[in-house]
């Protein structure tokens with residue numbers, strides 16, 4: 001019997017396994033894939049703040065970014081630049097493999113090719129029913145940590161429901177021409193309700209991708225053709241990876257002898273879809289609460305509810321403002337988005353924000369709240385007859 005079974009050897013699962021193994025717990029991590037490092041759809045962009053929590057090996061960093069160009073649907077762009085590194089572009093498959101190896105070095109056991117079918121309560125703990133090479137078997141542990149990514153299969157079975165509001169993502173590695181900074185493209189024709197990106201990773205390589213609500217194949221094919229047409233990337237047989245991103249958290253992320261972390265809990269930013277840092281911050285809270293719970297010999301839902309209280313204190317406000325901002329952006333048509341770009345440029349709003357201490361790669365709520373107070377943007381909202389932030393917030 002293990003102390004802890006972690007389901008999922010993605011970044012949040014392996015990080016949690018590593019930290020709990022360091023604390024001396026008997027940890028077993030299960031993953032359905034043959035090895036760690038399968039999230040090739042992920043761009044791997046994280047902030048310097050995230051890198052403090054996750055000081056990775058240099059070989060995992062593909063690029064450091066301190067500027068970006070954001071294109072309006074009309075083709076104009078706003079350039080944002082700061083002197084210091086704002087973001088790191090990581091090799092995501094390598095990151096997951098590195099973290100799993102670190103967890104193993106700390107004593108955590110990993111079982112790959114092991115699909116978890118269900119989690120049930122027993123008298124002494126949880127029974128995790130698995131399938132490996134068509135063979136079904138049970139493993140037992142004091143507690144289970146569900147870090148199984150977007151799929152709501154396990155959370156649904158445990159009565160926590162599934163995340164119904166999510167984005168669909170697509171990404172491909174491409175060979176590019178003369179792209180030296182990240183480019184972000186807004187517009188409903190390209191990526192309805194979201195955006196598309198071209199992120200250089202060094203040499204002449206880049207990651208091209210987008211988020212949308214449906215039909216990622218269609219939008220991705222048209223985005224790649226457009227980049228080829230614009231002479232930004234070379235034509236090729238593109239190998240596209242797909243993945244979903246939760247845009248709202250589960251309302252309950254704990255139960256008797258289990259907690260849910262990362263994408264499985266819906267701890268990703270609705271503005272950008274970034275989930276690595278927020279997933280790790282929530283994982284850190286889960287580690288603290290579980291360690292206390294083991295010491296107190298109380299792994300009941302009542303005790304583990306502290307995990308949800310703690311992660312919501314850190315991320316709750318941020319996730320709801322970001323969600324509002326996402327829904328607001330989604331309600332704009334291309335003309336309105338381009339108009340907002342013009343206003344930002346004309347009034348130098350982006351420049352004043354760049355010098356503001358409120359601007360942060362991860363924490364968007366302050367800047368969103370400041371932006372909607374700006375007189376010219378307020379006027380535009382009225383002009384567009386858009387729903388007030390309060391009404392939209394109420395709707396969510």
Ligand SMILES: Cc1cc2nc3c(=O)[nH]c(=O)nc-3n(C[C@H](O)[C@H](O)[C@H](O)COP(=O)(O)OP(=O)(O)OC[C@H]3O[C@@H](n4cnc5c(N)ncnc54)[C@H](O)[C@@H]3O)c2cc1C
Nearest residue numbers: 008010011012032043044045116149169243262263275276
């Ligand atoms: C197109 C795209 C681009 C993105 N870009 C970024 C970015 O630039 N920056 C950023 O911060 N985030 C980004 N994200 C989001 C980021 O990838 C996720 O937030 C992050 O991977 C969540 O980590 P996780 O450990 O919770 O889940 P995952 O990384 O999804 O790991 C879950 C693991 O659980 C395993 N698993 C699932 N079910 C079972 C089961 N039943 N039994 C056993 N194993 C199971 C899976 O095999 C997987 O290894 C992007 C996502 C997409 C789709």
